[in-house]
Amino acid sequence: MATEMAGRRVVVTGGAGFIGVHSVEALHAAGADVLVIDDLRHASYRPLPGKARLEATDVAGPAARAAVESWRPHAILHLAAQGGVNRSWREPAADAHINVLGTVNILAAAIAAGCRRVVVASSGGALYGAATRLPTPEDEPAQPRSPYGTAKLSIEHYLGHFTRAGMLDALALRYGNVYGPGQDGTGEAGVVAISSHRLLDGKAPVVRGDGAQTRDFTYVGDIVAANLLGLASDIVGAVNIGTGRETAIGDLVRRLCELAGFHGAPEREPLPSGEVARSALDNSRAAERLGWAPAVSLADGLARTLESFRAQVR
Ligand SMILES: NC(=O)c1ccc[n+]([C@@H]2O[C@H](COP(=O)([O-])OP(=O)(O)OC[C@H]3O[C@@H](n4cnc5c(N)ncnc54)[C@H](O)[C@@H]3O)[C@@H](O)[C@H]2O)c1
Numbered sequence: 174m175a176t177e178m179a180g181r182r183v184v185v186t187g188g189a190g191f192i193g194v195h196s197v198e199a200l201h202a203a204g205a206d207v208l209v210i211d212d213l214r215h216a217s218y219r220p221l222p223g224k225a226r227l228e229a230t231d232v233a234g235p236a237a238r239a240a241v242e243s244w245r246p247h248a249i250l251h252l253a254a255q256g257g258v259n260r261s262w263r264e265p266a267a268d269a270h271i272n273v274l275g276t277v278n279i280l281a282a283a284i285a286a287g288c289r290r291v292v293v294a295s296s297g298g299a300l301y302g303a304a305t306r307l308p309t310p311e312d313e314p315a316q317p318r319s320p321y322g323t324a325k326l327s328i329e330h331y332l333g334h335f336t337r338a339g340m341l342d343a344l345a346l347r348y349g350n351v352y353g354p355g356q357d358g359t360g361e362a363g364v365v366a367i368s369s370h371r372l373l374d375g376k377a378p379v380v381r382g383d384g385a386q387t388r389d390f391t392y393v394g395d396i397v398a399a400n401l402l403g404l405a406s407d408i409v410g411a412v413n414i415g416t417g418r419e420t421a422i423g424d425l426v427r428r429l430c431e432l433a434g435f436h437g438a439p440e441r442e443p444l445p446s447g448e449v450a451r452s453a454l455d456n457s458r459a460a461e462r463l464g465w466a467p468a469v470s471l472a473d474g475l476a477r478t479l480e481s482f483r484a485q486v487r
Contacts, residue, residue, distance in 0.1 A: 384423025415454030
């Protein structure tokens, strides 16, 4: 990996966010020169590495396009997004502005800059909806159940279009539910971070519905490894990045309670509309085409995550 990325100029949009900061750190470790484009509206509490350049601007605006065009990157990792499924219901136009128009803006900039390699964060959980097969392979028809998932599907159509037109070699990585150190625990999304923060504050975690809904929890370090493999490869299309395992939210919260030494019962909230019932991503294409496999077990990943949050509040 170090050989493929050494000396390469890489733009990371959303590079100040949760997955972004981890990705920038890994790209630096691999010898890449990184330009972050992020307006910092939802930056992680983990700081950007000092040597990363930052263009603090909206990905949907002209300054982002100009930054890409003048820097002439070898590759772009596009992570900037409005990531809240509930928020996408409340503000679908704002969601589409960032997630669809912001992406198209970055793709147009890549083309203008002569940068063919673009890797974009998509979402397996949000795209497949009520999947008929679990773990779900990439050829499952997409049936998003939220404006956020619909935006991710639209983005994938743009990637396919520009790739077929011979202008880009674009890859969508359909992540599972990503968790790990650096995730925001104060918002509406990210059950591991939110539950961990509540537990460390001495509060009961909250479970929506009966907690039987399942997700494919994937550790951020594994996601970053997939990002770097994607940037270094020339494969196009869509690839799932998940563990292939379903974990019920109720079980996940129980594990976190055990790790935190909390013996009370979780609080209950109604299930929001559009909530996906079951999700797990078939990762065989990632193994075949990218040589990727998850390396961090859920037990290990949760322990590392809780420990990092504990160190943060100390
Ligand atoms: N975290 C997950 O579980 C998960 C799952 C599937 C897909 N994804 C996708 O992965 C990507 C990264 O997610 P994350 O969890 O790191 O999110 P995050 O919110 O922590 O990071 C997103 C970053 O993008 C920036 N940003 C948002 N809107 C912007 C704009 N208009 N202009 C410039 N910067 C902007 C934010 O400031 C933030 O730093 C997103 O595309 C998200 O949809 C995440």
